[in-house]
Amino acid sequence: MTVPQATKYAIIGAGIHGLSTAFHLAQMLKATGRGSGADILVVDKTAIAAGASGIACGVVRNNYFQPAMRELMAHSVDVWESDAKTYSYHPVGYMQISPECMREDVGSIYEQQKAIGYESVFIEGAGASAKYMKGLFDDWQAQGITSVLHEKPGGYANNKASMNGLAAKAEAEGVRILSGVEVKSFEFGSNSGAVTALNTNQGRIACETVVVGVGPWVNKIWNMLELPKAITVKVNGKVRTDVPMWKFWCLEEGTLGVDPEMHRMNDGRFPPVLHVDTDAPLYSDRDGKLITDRLWGIYYKPDFSFGGVQGGASPYKVDQDPDQVAIDPYGPDSPEFVVGEDFIEMWCSALAHCQRRFEGQMPHYKREENSGGLGCFTPDNFPVFDVFRENVYVIADSNHGYKMIGVGKLVAQELVGEKSKLLEPFRFARFAKGELHPTSHSPFPWS
C-alpha cells in the first residue's frame, strides 16, 4: 500500500471520534471555502470500527449527573437524530431506574434536563415507580426501586453499521480512509514542539494538524507524544501529585440468545434501553445463592444485530501498569479481557430479578461469542478534549464516547477556528486547577 507523503489533516483512528471529526471537518472546510475532504486523511492500524466503537453496546443517553456531560450529550443526540437511518440509530428512549441512595442525584438530573429542554419524566416513590414500570411491562418485579427517570429521546445504535454509515458519509465528502496503517512514532519540529509528520508502518506522512481518536490505545499515543505519564490533580482543594494519567477498566457485556421479540412492552412496542441500579439483594437465578447484597446495576435492550437481549453490568478496574496492559488483540479477540462465568451468572440473574420473562433463561446466554472489552480512563473518569504540542487535537473520551457522535462536529468547529463552549469543561488544565466534574452515587464510573 502507498500512503500519501503529506496531508493537511491527519486523523488517527477510524472509530466514532475520528470518523465524525473527518466527516464534519470536510463539510466545514467546504462551507467556509477553506478546503475539502481531500485535505483529510484517516489512518487506522486495523480497519473501520476495529476499536471500542465497533463493539459498543451502543447506548445513547443523557442521564449524567455532571451538567457539562448532559449538555454535550444533548448536542450529540441531535446529531444522531440528524440521519438516524445512516447511523443505524433507534430512538427508543432510555430509562434510569434507581434505589433510594440515588434518588436525589437522579432528581437533580431531571430538573436540569427540564432546564435544557431535554424531554424526560421523573417518577418518585416505591409504589409510583412500580406502577409506572408495570404499566410498561406487566412482569416487572425489580426490588428496592424508588425512582424512575424516563428519557424520551436517546436509545441505541448498531455499532458497526453506524461506523460504516459515518465512514461512507466522510468518503462521500472526499476524505481518504486507510486501513492497516499504524502510527509508530511522531516527528516533531526543530523550532517548536509541533508534530510535523507521522511515522507509520507504511511510511512517513507529513502533516499540518493531527487529530487523535484512538480510544483505548490513547496511552500509547500519549507516550509517543511524550506527554506526562503522571499529572497533578487538585481534589477538594488538596493538591495530589504523581497521579497516573491513564488507567484501564474492563467493560462487561453480553447477550442472552433469546428472540429479541420477547422483550416488547405491554403495548407491543420495543422498549427504551433499561438501566437498573438497586441495593436489593441479588440471588442467583441458577441455584438461589446470594450473589451480592451491595449496590449493583445492569443495562439491557432487545437488539437484532447482537441476536438477542444485549447489555452489561458495572466494569472492573484493571489493576496493572497502563503501559503493561495487553490492549491487543482487542475486544472479543482478547484472551484476557472478556467476560467470564461470574458476569454471566450475575447479569442473567439480574435480568430475572427485574422481569419475570427472564427467569430460567440463563442457559440461552451466548457463551460461544466472546464479549466485553477495555476502556481507557482519565484521572477523574471524564473526557479530555484538548490541543497538545500546538497542533495535536486529542479526543480522549474516557470510554464515554460511542454516544458522543457530536464531539467530532465540535472538534471540527474548533479546528476551523471557532471555540466550543460545550467542550470547554473538558480541557486538560482542569486537573491542575481542580475544576473537576462532580461525582454521583452511581455504581458505574461513567455516570
Ligand SMILES: Cc1cc2nc3c(=O)[nH]c(=O)nc-3n(C[C@H](O)[C@H](O)[C@H](O)COP(=O)(O)OP(=O)(O)OC[C@H]3O[C@@H](n4cnc5c(N)ncnc54)[C@H](O)[C@@H]3O)c2cc1C
Ligand atoms: C464493551 C464496550 C461497550 C461500550 N458501550 C458503550 C455504549 O453503550 N455507549 C457509549 O456511549 N459508549 C460505550 N462504550 C465506550 C465507547 O465505545 C468508546 O468510548 C468509543 O467507542 C471510543 O471511540 P474512539 O473513536 O475514541 O475509539 P475506537 O472506537 O476505539 O477507535 C480507535 C481506533 O484507533 C485505531 N488505532 C489505535 N492505535 C492506532 C495507531 N497507533 N495507529 C493507527 N490507528 C490506531 C484502532 O485500530 C481503532 O480502530 C463501550 C465500550 C466498550 C469497550
